Amino acid sequence: MEVIRKAVLPVAGWGTRFLPATKAMPKEMFPIIDKPVIQFIVEELLDAGIENIIFVTGRHKRPIEHHFDINTDLERHLEEAGKEEILENIREISHMTNPIYVRQKEQLGLGHAVLTSEPAVGYEPFFVSLGDIILERGSEALKEMIEIYNRFGKSVIALFEVDREEVNKYGIAKVKEIEDGVYIIEDLVEKPSPEEAPSNLAIVGRYIFTPKIFEKLRETKPGKGGEIQLTDAMRLLLEEEAIYAYKFEGKVYDTGNPIDYLKTVFEFALQREDIAGELIQHIQELISKQTQLIDRS
Ligand code: G1P
Numbered sequence: 001m002e003v004i005r006k007a008v009l010p011v012a013g014w015g016t017r018f019l020p021a022t023k024a025m026p027k028e029m030f031p032i033i034d035k036p037v038i039q040f041i042v043e044e045l046l047d048a049g050i051e052n053i054i055f056v057t058g059r060h061k062r063p064i065e066h067h068f069d070i071n072t073d074l075e076r077h078l079e080e081a082g083k084e085e086i087l088e089n090i091r092e093i094s095h096m097t098n099p100i101y102v103r104q105k106e107q108l109g110l111g112h113a114v115l116t117s118e119p120a121v122g123y124e125p126f127f128v129s130l131g132d133i134i135l136e137r138g139s140e141a142l143k144e145m146i147e148i149y150n151r152f153g154k155s156v157i158a159l160f161e162v163d164r165e166e167v168n169k170y171g172i173a174k175v176k177e178i179e180d181g182v183y184i185i186e187d188l189v190e191k192p193s194p195e196e197a198p199s200n201l202a203i204v205g206r207y208i209f210t211p212k213i214f215e216k217l218r219e220t221k222p223g224k225g226g227e228i229q230l231t232d233a234m235r236l237l238l239e240e241e242a243i244y245a246y247k248f249e250g251k252v253y254d255t256g257n258p259i260d261y262l263k264t265v266f267e268f269a270l271q272r273e274d275i276a277g278e279l280i281q282h283i284q285e286l287i288s289k290q291t292q293l294i295d296r297s
Contacts, residue, residue: 007127010113012058047139109227128203132256172204
C-alpha cells in the first residue's frame with residue numbers, strides 16, 4: 001500500500017460570498033481571531049502526518065505564500081522589540097511546511113483545480129482539503145480516513161450529517177454502511193434540491209484520492225454552475241473503483257459565508273481564556289440593551 005504523503009489545497013476561488021472583502025484579500029487568510037483559516041487546515045494535515053502541501057492558487061493569492069514564508073524584516077523587528085513569544089510563533093509558521101504552489105490560470109471549478117495539481121502530485125494517493133471548513137479535532141478525522149485507506153487501498157471521503165434544507169449547499173452521498181461508521185459510496189450528487197437528495201450525508205471537504213481521479217477529471221464535463229465538479233469526477237471514478245466514506249461526528253465550523261464565519265469566530269473566541277470573559281460581558285450588555293429597546297417599542 002502506498003503511503004499518503006501529499007495534500008492538495010485548492011485556494012484559487014474568487015470568494016464571491018465575501019465581496020468586497022475578498023477583492024484583494026484571499027478568504028483563506030481571514031482570521032479566526034488571530035490565526036488565518038488556511039493555517040488551521042495546514043496544521044490539521046501536519047498533525048495527521050501529511051507534510052507535502054500543494055496549494056492550487058490563483059491571482060490575488062500571494063498573501064497565502066507570504067504567510068508560510070520567512071519574513072526576516074518582521075523577525076528582526078520582533079527580536080529588537082523583545083517580543084519573544086510571538087517571534088517564536090512567527091518562526092514556527094515559516095518552517096511549518098515546504099509548500100508547492102501551482103497556478104490555476106482560470107477558475108473552471110473545484111475539479112479543474114484538483115486536476116491542475118496533477119504534475120505536483122504524480123501517480124500516488126493524496127489528500128484534498130477544502131479551506132472553507134474547519135473540523136473539530138480534524139487531524140484525528142484525517143487519521144481515521146488514512147486507516148480506512150490503508151485497509152481498502154481505495155479513495156475515502158469524509159461525510160457529515162446536515163439538515164435536509166441544507167443539502168443544496170453540498171455534495172450529497174448515497175451510502176451503504178459496511179461497518180460501524182464506515183460506508184461504501186453508491187452514488188453522489190452535487191448540490192441537489194432536498195427532494196432530489198439521496199440522503200442528508202454531505203461531503204465535508206476532506207478527501208483521499210487514488211491517482212485515478214485525474215483520469216476521471218479529464219473526462220468530466222462542466223456540471224452544476226457550469227463548473228468542472230469534483231463530485232462529478234468521483235461519480236465517474238465509482239464506475240471503476242470503490243469509494244469509501246468515513247462519517248465525521250465532531251463539530252463542523254463553516255467559514256465560507258459571512259454568518260457562519262461570524263459564528264465560527266465567536267465559538268473560537270469563547271474557547272480563548274484571554275478573550276472569552278470580556279466578550280461574554282459585552283454581548284450580554286448588547287443583548288440587554290436590545291431587549292430594553294424591544295420592551296419600550
Ligand atoms: C464544495 C464541493 C461540495 C462539498 C463542499 C464542502 O462545494 O463541491 O461537494 O460538499 O465543498 O464544503 P463549495 O462549498 O466549494 O461550493
